[in-house]
Every structure is written in structure tokens, then in C-alpha cells.
Amino acid sequence: MFPPQIGQFNDLVFSEEHEAGILLDGGEEFGSILLPKRYVPESINKGDNIKVFLYLDSEDRLIATTEIPKAVAGEFAYLEVIDSTRAGSFLDWGLPKDLLLPFGEQPRRSRVGDYLVVFIYLDEVSGRLVASSKLKKFVSKDIPSHLRTGNKVSILTVERTDIGIRAIVNGNCWGFLKGMDAANLADSGQRLECYVNRIREDGLLDLSLEPPGYSRIASAADQLLNSLRLTDEKFLGVHDKSSPESIKEATGMSKKVFKQAVGKLYKEGKIRIETKGISLT
Template sequence: MLNPGTIVSAKIIDHNEQADFAQVDGQTLQVISEEKYATDQEITGMVYENQQGQWCLQVKLPEAGLESYGTGEVVQIRRDLGVFVNVGLVDKDVVVSLDELPLMHTLWPQVGDQLTVNLSYDKKQRLWAHLATDEYFKEHARFSREFTRNETVSGRIYLTKKVGSFLKLDDQRLAFVHYTERQDEPHIGQAVSGRVIGLTQDGRLSISLKPLAYEEIADDAKMIMAVLQRAPEFHIDFQDKSDPSAIKEYFGISKGAFKRALGSLLKLGYITTDLNGTTLTAKGQGYHE
């Protein structure tokens, strides 16, 4: 008996309007291919049983196999069984068993998520998908020796534990999110974006999924922001070249303090300034203490 997921060579024995048929070890298989083949032609493909119980031989091999890993998209969720993944087999989705998934259903992959899986079959000739392990990712992705703080990165979660979430970034680097650096725990297969905050001992980028901590601004800068937010068109005629006495009379602070306040607001992106004065940016207009 042929085992699902195996790669075999077979000979074309018959045709009809819908498909070609091949035979191997006395078993007839429907050929899944966009091409048409001649009788007695030898072809190679993956054996599997489709949703209708027909045994098939698909010529275009999926990335995921009995000895290889590939990407599959989650297409269905069943709490009593697991998640169904489309690995590229026509009319056949393969299940990742609930035994491999977290106890909390909120951490299960969701429809549309991408998973890295390989395949196996059981004694009943059923095909199963299995999540790639951390060992697989350590071998096929890459660790880092250095990092750029606050670099924005994106990737997918492949493992979640109490201590945090493990992910592979889009550029193949490995990363880790400590449980204190996330507002909500992401689920397996979820695409996330965050910022780099460090490096773990084993060379994974340490990622935070939290927004940057609110940047406090000094009292002088807050006062200038309040003036700008009430000014017509969010604009004042003062800038860092303005007369010190005029600054002192209007704002009650020295020109040095005024320039420092403008500098901090410029750095935060809250204002623009030129010889005509100072104007709030859209970001500055949305500022609330």
C-alpha cells in the first residue's frame, strides 16, 4: 500500500476528459497536474488522499513533505481537532493536531496565519502537519551578534511560552519578546511588528511590542505648546532668532530657555520653525499632556 506524503514515480495508464491516471505498485492514482501526459509516460509526484477519498498523485510538489518543511496557510479551525492548513495539495488540507497547540485557544493560529510545517502519516494512512520546532528555526534561521536599538522589525510568532514569545523575522533573524514587553500575548502564526531593545544571551534580538514610552517634555516646552495650540493657524511669530526681551515679555522665560524648549519640540517632531516663526506640525496639533 502506498503511504500518503511519499514521493513516487508512476506510469500513465489511462485518460479521460478531466484527468490522467497513473499506476504504481498496482494502485491507480488520479494525476494532479496542469499538463497532459502520454500513455506509458513516467511521472513523479506526491501521493495523498483528497477530500473525496480519491488517491492522487500531485506532480507539483509542495514545500512541506515527510522530510522537508514548508509554509502553509491556516484555512479552518476546529476546537475538537486542531487547525487545517493548506500546504499546496489540491483538494486537501492537512491538520495540525490540537495536541501540538497551546491549551489556551486564544493562542491558536487563526485563519489566514502562516505556519511552518512538515508532514507525517499515521497507521490509518491519515496525513498530518506538524509545527516546526525551535530547534528547526535555530538551524535554519540566524542569530545576531549586534543590534540597532529601536530598529523596527516584523516577523511571525512560531512558539509561545510563559516566559515570552519566539519569532522569526522577515529577514530570517531570530527574535524573542519577553512577556513584560507585550500588551497582549500574540498567538502562534501571528504577524507582529515591534522595535529592537536588546540582544538575548543566545543571540536572539530582544523585541518590544509596546509603543515607545511617552516622552515627557519640560515645563517651558509645554507652555510653548499650549500657546501654539491656541494660536491662529497654530503659528507664532517667535523663533530662535527672536529678540530676547520680546521673548521674556511674551513667555516670561529667557531666550536660552526658549531655544532649548524649541529644540526639544523640534526633536520630537511637534513643530517646524524658520525665520517666519514657529508652527505646530500635525503631530504637535494632536499632542495632549
């Protein structure tokens, strides 16, 4: 059995009863770990496995919970500052004990009510889970070698800058959304999927809300729709099996672009694909 990980979900074995709940087997490193009564399922028996999250409670005791935090160690999250003390700010991350954001891990002092993008990690000195809003320490300057133009990625927006919205890509590198792609997005804290538009030499990614080439396909689809509307029968006698020459003559498009435009219009329910061609619905 692998040692349990603080700040992560772990599958642990119910080893014995306890007046405050049940004890889980934490192995040689942690021994018995308490799962308080309020989190104990009714149907569990000794020897059963249960999935729990491990963290230190308000008295710095290792404890298990079946509650789900908003993020785990090693992840970025968008959290609200709900308190501030001499030790730092405290964030709501969905568990009874709030998450500490030390002042030393803040590039600028936060206030109660602020929402921040932070990285959650296990502090090796104290053994506690803490947060940091000094994101550059945790985001790589290098783009993963497997990323390619056109790849779909997950992002978390961080801030709006002069050149667009800066975002964390796949939890490990920086990217930017620019122009109209950035216009209607939240400056920070928004999660969404987008596409790699360009891999830059400076270690950043240019991102797009649409796949590369989408604007060209959309333009071709509009052109094809207009061509259909201008015909008396609302019909064009070409389809994906037609020769490139026939398609070029009828639409002015290459066969590849024509097929992409047809696919888009068909999915949108704007055309029918018939035996001898395509027509408006």
C-alpha cells in the same frame, strides 16, 4: 530550467492537452504534471508559462494548482485543526487536501477547533508536505549576524509566558515582547511588524512595538506642545535652523531631540513651521 519544487510556487510550461486538464513540463525529475481543468485559465496556449503550486493529492500523485495555500514549505503559519485520525491531526491550509500534522510532531495532542502555529516542510521519507508544532526544531538558537538594534522585523506571536509574548522573528529566531507592548496582542497567531530593542547574549531578541528612543521623542513632543500652549501667542521663536544654545534656552532640549519632537508634532498636524519659529495649528 531548475527542477520544480514540491511545496513551492513554480513557473512551468504548458506542454500538452489532457482530458482532465493540461500537462505542465516538470523536467526530467517529474515529467508531465497535471493542472486540473478547474484551474486552467481560458487564455492560456501551448508553450505559455503558468505559475502553479505543487503538492501531492489525496492519492499521493503530484499535482499542480493555481490556488494559493496559506503558507508554503519552509514557512510558519497559524492554522486550524479541522480533523483528527489515527495518523494525526489535519489542518486547513487553503487547499483541497488538508495538511497532516502527525501526532509525533505535536508537543501536546491537539483537538479539532484548535489553532496552532506550525512549520510546514517536505518530509524526505514520504515525499509529502507535513506540518510540525515542535517549533524549536525549526527556529534557530542564533541571531542572524545582520540584525541590529533598531531594525524593523516581522513577527508571528507563538505563546504568552511569564516574561511576555514569545514570537518567531523574521521566520528564523526567537524574540520577546514585554510589558505594555504585549498587553493587547493575541497570545499566538498574530503577525505584525516591530523593532529590535535589544540583542541578548542568550540568543534572544527583546522587541518593541515602537522604534528605540520613541518614548523619549514622544515625551519631548508632549513637553514642546505644553510649552507652546503656555505662551500668549502660542508661538516659540526657535526652529531647526536655530543654534543649539537658543533651542536649549527656549525649550530645555538638545537640538537633536528638539528636531525629533518638531518632526513628530508636524507630522501629526499639531504645529506649523514658520520662518521665525513654530506655532500651534
